[in-house]
Amino acid sequence: MRERQMLDAAVRIFGQRGYMAASMDEIAELAGVSKPLVYLYLNSKEELFTACIRREAAALTEAVRAGVRPGLPADRQLWDGLRAFFAHTAEHPDGWSVLHLQARTHGEPFAAEVAAMRAEIVAFVTRLVAVAAREAHRDPDLPEHEVAGLAEALVGAAESLAAWANATPGTTARQAAATLMNFAWAGLGNLMRGEVWTPPAEPA
């Protein structure tokens, strides 16, 4: 219970002030506990920050997973997943700032934590795209390599849009999800039907 209060306070301070500027005094004060107690639970600023990253990463991954019901059509699963993602990042802007910005800008051990979460989400999206491709056109199959690239593109687009949506007043989670869905699905949807964009002929 107290640990949760401390982590809540830490995520808020790290997310709003940044890792460097955040002070343990301020975190303890916001949590309503003494500074020695914070150190008792979580040895150092580094460990406290790592605990924040892990908790926020787990919460985000869980929110996306919970939003998607397997068995529905692929575009519906993607739409549900995107809405869950943008709803979570909009409701937890400090947590998203910790994951997307702070954890990646303050050195290797923290960046590695986020990279692990990201790899999990990319794997999830890759399976989704692969299943959709199989459902849609078996022959010729979308090459595995292409599927992996599409998943990377989609995750990168979602990360970028979430940061933009949180920094742009008046952008709702639903709008952000719809923008990306229009961008991604109409493109992916065409690909699934085997309708590719054709590059212009050019001199060898």
Place this chain on the structure above:
Amino acid sequence: MRERQMLDAAVRIFGQRGYMAASMDEIAELAGVSKPLVYLYLNSKEELFTACIRREAAALTEAVRAGVRPGLPADRQLWDGLRAFFAHTAEHPDGWSVLHLQARTHGEPFAAEVAAMRAEIVAFVTRLVAVAAREAHRDPDLPEHEVAGLAEALVGAAESLAAWANATPGTTARQAAATLMNFAWAGLGNLMRGEVWTPPAEPA
């Protein structure tokens, strides 16, 4: 001339070893100059790193700009821009690692340098999407807000794919550009024609 040798060496060492592990000794040795000379030109490791970020950011922005010829159809401009982007990041993997990874993971002043370059590229892509939307369907116009979101999504997707392509043996710049173009253009292309993906009806 010597400054260029030093920066070439620094980008290589920073890109491959990471900012923390890079040593000024190694950079001087690779550049074939004495360590005091490196410090004479660029006062500190921080300044040397900042000089690397600026040079690589300028080179990347310039490569994309040079690849695009205004006046061509929007999909052609986008394709040319993406090819230029992926060709440059593939040819300069250490420079891309400095910009995308190292500069963003070692604190504020460096991250701000990259953010400035990114803002320039987003603005460029935003104009491209806006022009394409105007050309394609004047009424109703794609809302400005939606255009900005699409540009953010596209840039995020490109960054993510470039990192993936460089880490995935056998992926050519042209393949990466084609993957993203298929993803983005077929999606954007539908949007331009006013064909949006429709979310499923749901209970209020």
